[in-house]
Amino acid sequence: AQSVTQPDIHITVSEGASLELRCNYSYGATPYLFWYVQSPGQGLQLLLKYFSGDTLVQGIKGFEAEFKRSQSSFNLRKPSVHWSDAAEYFCAAPNYGGSQGNLIFGKGTKLSVKP
Amino acid sequence: DGGITQSPKYLFRKEGQNVTLSCEQNLNHDAMYWYRQDPGQGLRLIYYSQIVNDFQKGDIAEGYSVSREKKESFPLTVTSAQKNPTAFYLCASSIEITGELFFGEGSRLTVL
Numbered sequence: 611a612q613s614v615t616q617p618d619i620h621i622t623v624s625e626g627a628s629l630e631l632r633c634n635y636s637y638g639a640t641p642y643l644f645w646y647v648q649s650p651g652q653g654l655q656l657l658l659k660y661f662s663g664d665t666l667v668q669g670i671k672g673f674e675a676e677f678k679r680s681q682s683s684f685n686l687r688k689p690s691v692h693w694s695d696a697a698e699y700f701c702a703a704p705n706y707g708g709s710q711g712n713l714i715f716g717k718g719t720k721l722s723v724k725p
Numbered sequence: 726d727g728g729i730t731q732s733p734k735y736l737f738r739k740e741g742q743n744v745t746l747s748c749e750q751n752l753n754h755d756a757m758y759w760y761r762q763d764p765g766q767g768l769r770l771i772y773y774s775q776i777v778n779d780f781q782k783g784d785i786a787e788g789y790s791v792s793r794e795k796k797e798s799f800p801l802t803v804t805s806a807q808k809n810p811t812a813f814y815l816c817a818s819s820i821e822i823t824g825e826l827f828f829g830e831g832s833r834l835t836v837l
Contacts, residue, residue: 619765644825653729653815653828654768700767702826712756712819713826717767 612637614703616716623691624724631686631719633675633701641703643684644713645675648698657699660684671695696723727752731816731829738803738810738836746801746832748816757799758826760815761785768815774799803834811836 613636623629635641642661646654658669665677675686684701701716729750738744750757759771770783774793788807793799799818803810813833817826 646826646828651813651831651833653731653830654817654826655828656825659825712758712773712821712824715768717765 612641612703612705612714614701614714614716616699616701616719618719619717620720620722622722622724625693626690629686629688629691629695629721631699631701631721633684633686633716634682635684635701635703636682637703643675643677644702645669645673645684645686646700646702646715647671648700648718650697654700657686691721691723693723693725696721729816729818729827729829731814731832734830734832736832736834738834740836741805743802743804744810744834746803746814746816746834748799748801748829749797750799750816750818750827751797752818752820752827753796754818754820754827755796756819756821756824757793758817758819759783759789759791759799759801760817762813762815762831771801771814810834 615634644659645657647657648654657673658667660667660677667675673688698718698720700718702713705714732747756775758773760768769785771789772791774780790802815831816829819826
C-alpha cells in the first residue's frame with residue numbers, strides 16, 4: 611500500500627541553525643511529492659512540490675527539498691531557521707486508489723525554534 | 726483574490742445538535758475535500774467530490790454528510806451521530822484528482 615512517513619514527530623532547533631525534516635514514501639513509481647506548512651489554527655500552505663526533472667526543488671520562504679529515488683526520500687531543508695518558521699510541516703504524495711482522496715499525508719512534524 | 730473560504734472560523738455546539746460548516750471556492754476547481762485534524766493524527770479525509778452532484782466517502786465518513794449542488798460549494802454537516810465531533814476541520818480543492826491541494830483557513834468545532 612502507498613504510504614508517506616515522517617519519522618520525527620517534534621523537532622527543536624535554535625534560530626539560525628540549519629533544518630532538515632525527513633519524509634519517506636512507499637510507491638511503485640516515482641510519485642509527485644509535496645511539502646505543506648501549517649501555522650497554529652490555520653490552513654495548510656504549499657511550500658514546494660516535485661513533479662519531475664531536477665531533483666532539488668526550491669520553494670517559498672527559503673525552503674528546498676531533494677528527491678532521492680534510491681532512498682525513497684523527499685527531505686525538506688532550510689539553511690538558517692527563523693523564529694517564524696515554527697509550525698507543523700506535512701509531506702504528501704498522490705493517492706492512486708483507495709478512499710484517501712487525492713493526496714496521502716504524513717502525520718506531520720512539529721518544528722519549535724529556540725531563540 | 727482566488728481562494729477557499731470556510732465559515733464559521735469557530736463554532737460551538739451542544740451535544741445532539743447537527744451543525745453545518747460552509748466551504749466556498751472561487752478557483753474554478755472541480756474537486757473538493759473535507760479533512761478532519763486532531764492533535765498528533767495528521768489529516769484524515771472525511772468526504773471528497775470530484776464533480777458536481779457526486780461525492781465519495783473518505784476514511785472517516787461516519788456521522789458526517791455532504792452535498793455538492795454547485796461547483797463552488799461543498800458544505801459539511803456534522804450530525805449528532807458523530808460521537809466525537811470536537812476537532813479542526815479543513816476544506817480543500819484541487820484542479821484534478823492527483824493535483825496540488827489548496828486549503829481554506831479551517832473551522833474549529835467544539836461540542837459542549
